Amino acid sequence: MVEPIRLNSLASEVFDRVVDAITSGEFEPGEKLSESKLARELGISRGPIREALQRLEGKLVQRVPRIGVRVIEFGADGLRQLFYLREAMEGMAARLAAENISDQDLLELEKMLKRHEDTIRGSTAYRQKTMDEDFHFTIARLSGCTNISNLLLSEVYYQLRIHRLKSSSRPGRAEEALAEHKKILHFLRARDPDQAEAAMRAHIRSARESTLALLDANVSV
Amino acid sequence: MVEPIRLNSLASEVFDRVVDAITSGEFEPGEKLSESKLARELGISRGPIREALQRLEGKLVQRVPRIGVRVIEFGADGLRQLFYLREAMEGMAARLAAENISDQDLLELEKMLKRHEDTIRGSTAYRQKTMDEDFHFTIARLSGCTNISNLLLSEVYYQLRIHRLKSSSRPGRAEEALAEHKKILHFLRARDPDQAEAAMRAHIRSARESTLALLDANVSV
DNA sequence: ACATCGCAAACTGTTGACAGAGAACAGCCG
DNA sequence: CGGCTGTTCTCTGTCAACAGTTTGCGATGT
DSSP, X not given: OOOOSOOSOHHHHHHHHHHHHHHTTSSOTTOEEOHHHHHHHHTSXXXXXXXXXXXXXXXXXXXXXXXXXXXXXXXXXXXXXXHHHHHHHHHHHHHHHHHHOOHHHHHHHHHHHHHHHHHHHHSOGGGXXXXXXXXXXXXXXXXXXXXXXXXXXXXXXXXXXXXXXXOOOOTTHHHHHHHHHHHHHHHHHTTOHHHHHHHHHHHHHHHHHHHHHHHHHHHHO | OOOOSOOSOHHHHHHHHHHHHHHTTSSOTTOEEOHHHHHHHHTSOHHHHHHHHHHHBTTTEEEETTTEEXXXXXXXXXXXXXXXXXXXXXXXXXXXXXXXXXXXXXXXXXXXXXXXXXXXXXXXXXXXXXXXXXXXXXXXXXXXXXXXXXXXXXXXXHHXXXXXXXXXXXXXXXXXXXXXXXXXXXXXXXXXXXHHHHHHHHHHXXXXXXXXXXXXXXXXX
16 A cells, blocks of 8 residues: 655644644643754754744744744633634624525534534533534635635634633533524525624624633632 | 844844735746745845745745745635625724724824825825725724734735735725725714724725726726 | 842754755657 | 656755853852
8 A cells, every 4th residue: 555654744743733732731821832842852853843833823822032932821801802803704704604505515514513412412511612613613614715714723713722721611501502503504594694694793702701701700719 | 323233033034025025016926936046035044034935824925845835826716705804804893993992093093084085186096005004904903902903914914915016996996995984984983883893894895896896897808 | 148240051043954856858769 | 740758956844053142040249
């Protein structure tokens, strides 16, 4: 069997590795990442490390000239701004999806929500994070606007994951979210761009309020 | 007189230089950029060149592994998608600006529009591009959402400039745009988020239609 | 004991070099 | 004369080394 030994470059490998490490909590927010140390640990040179960290700049790390690279940390304010951005971009994505969606894609979405419903009924809400991400990114993909879906993937969802790591969601939030997802799907099925965008934006606002309220509660405790 | 010789890194210098070269038309869309050649021309090593081109990836250039870097080229479809993204993000920016704007900032905006009006009355419409950019970016800044303003700057405006290079705007479009800017300012002054967002989105849709119509006309000619 | 100064270690920014992959081109065969 | 093949040449991906800077620790003086 012939297969390529290594398709992607070392830099991509390091990129994925570092993303995993950050979004899984191995690297704490604010922690300083040293190029040389990473290079030593991974057993490669500093070149690919540099490239990977550069690609992560503004997404998951901050670079300060002559100082180094550190994992981003953002408080309630940064999180709120992230939700503003999501609301704008995903609202537009829902609008475009409503204009372009095919019957086939509608069926796929319905099945997805069915699975989510079963999962919620069956187990704890742990899985809700990835379910939510699935639904939202599918909508972004169906918008047909690569600009928007790429930016959501690279700029928003990574940062969201970093936050979701250390905060659980309010009990009952999963059910709320599912109901809101169903409402969005309803307007997608109706091919109603205005209502689809409105429903998506309301959903994200709702998620924002829920998240920030929980955050405030935890901080004050 | 003591002053730092070089505050910013070579990579930043190269970044700015390449952005200028692309947005000024020195590098044509689709043209292949060679790291080594750039390095030779600028008289520095390939390292900073690499970093600069990496930072431009997805914004003004595309990288293909093992092949190289080329200036992005996008047709009517990419341009339309860019306007969708603008509509979403700048609409939200206008909303947030309406919520937070200070009297001082309102005065600044008024003076800016006054200057624009004088410019339009006095000369050809050549300057309209940068004027428009000024107004829109100011709104983004006033939104207070660094996420949005940074993304607009790095992902949207660069690409817009590349397009504006090779297409003039329809006669009379400058006046229309100014009127729409005034309407946006009106709702900002009224601190009406809903109307401010609606006016901004209508303005960008209007610009989209105007731009795309002109593009189609030119293509068919 | 405390503050200050100086030094050394570590790290980042940059450079030059090497190996492998792609592309262009000349030559050969049908 | 056209298509295939082997060579050469350039370019990217990667690595090791150098220079300048920041940081932290220790010595020194008060």
